[in-house]
Amino acid sequence: MNPITTFDNYAVNYQDKFNLNPLGRYQRELVQGAVRSFLSGRRKLLDVGCGPGSDFEFYHSLKLNITAIDISPEMARLARDTARALGLDAEITATALQDFQASENFDFIILNFGVINAISDLDAALEKLHGLLSGSGILVVVAMPPFHLFSFLGNLLRGRVAAAFRRIFRGKAKLAGGLEIFYYRQRQLEQGFRLLERRHLCPLLPTPDQHAHSAPARGITRLLLPLDRWVARRLPDWAGGDHVCYIFEKISGIDSN
Template identity: 30%
Template sequence: MKADFDQAAKNYDTHFTYSEIGKLQRKMVYANLQNKLKNLNKLLEINCGTGEDAIWLAKQGFEVTATDISEEMIAVAQTKSSGENPNFKVLDINKILEESEKFDTIFSNFGGLNCLTKSELELFLNSAKEVLSDNGKICLVIMPKNTLWEPLYFLLKLDFQNAFRRKKEVVYANVEGEKVATYYYNPKDIVHLCQINFEIVDAKPIGFFIPPSYLEPFFKNKKSVLYSLYVLENKIKNWSFLSKFADHYIITLQKK
């Protein structure tokens, strides 16, 4: 996995972070986080990629430790930041217990956890409890199984083989020419895996109307259409039942 995302680091910001779709989806995530992270201080980000979220969180006043398994992703992130906050470091998600300090919040954005098998995800959620302070929270942005955008996109292309690929146990996504094993989880799957240690606060859709990033070429010159979809997204942003039908969803869990 490390090599896969090392390969993607160079072009990740161009292809997603600074894309019109990427900026709108990230804007929805940030609006949700601002309501969830009040009165919290220390935050651990996993799968931080090129550091865009970590830098934003640091600017909001959080003390951020941002980690990624990819040395190249961390290298790009460090070029964006000056000073000690965020503290960027290379760390395998499966080794978060190596973190000796406690955090108020653990955050992962845009499907980083979709690279974990069910057993690995369960291990992560169990480990997360140990590095969280009392009443700590986890905020995770995950790709669900039932998104409506993907079947529509592939059916219009008459690509029936991929139209319902998220229903499969594993999908091999193309990341800069590398095949990366990807697993999809609906909100209830996450709740089931962590119900002993966590209780769900809520789950909200991210990208029910805003399209997936791979449609950026189509929408790049249709900003008025994209903005209209963003307006619609804001109208349904609190409709939890749409979470499993969006491109992503953000689920917030609180330590028991």
């Protein structure tokens, strides 16, 4: 299954699976809280892999000029619906990152919630992003890392031992539909960028999907949520999480062509 078909299918129930999920909302709030101060004084934002426009209301509250792209035509359609409902004049295009052309550079680019994990050629993607950013631009990447405690335990409990260790040591996996995804760490993302801040999302908690389908997972979430929030900015990169939010600044003087 190609990425366009996969993400078109995800669009059908994305709202229920993530936006209305308590842990999905928790992770989104953490990311928005992390990036808010870095958006101060910035105007031109590019949302890569915007999905159904889940962050548009947040961007709108900060009076940002929004350009958004998604490889999925169905996600882009839903994003346009979201923009219309908010009264936004956002430029939304169904395209892959590598095919996207812009007349001006952006001072803030975000790839939220695993968008980078669907990209196999990381070097080319980072080069493209470097070229799209202004000289003082900020890049935010919210990536699924090689290690997440509950994902690892979930694979072991289902007897998927090879899959559990393949994610950690080979940094890749195949989804049910056959789409290959890639797990990245900080050092792989720093080509042309300097880390400003890192926050771990749900390092001690289950995934939103595990939370939705398991009463024990929901109980553990209630118990560990305060601790999870406290450790979010204190863990080493290898500790991972369901996602990790990396906030980078562009290193100028590097040729991105």
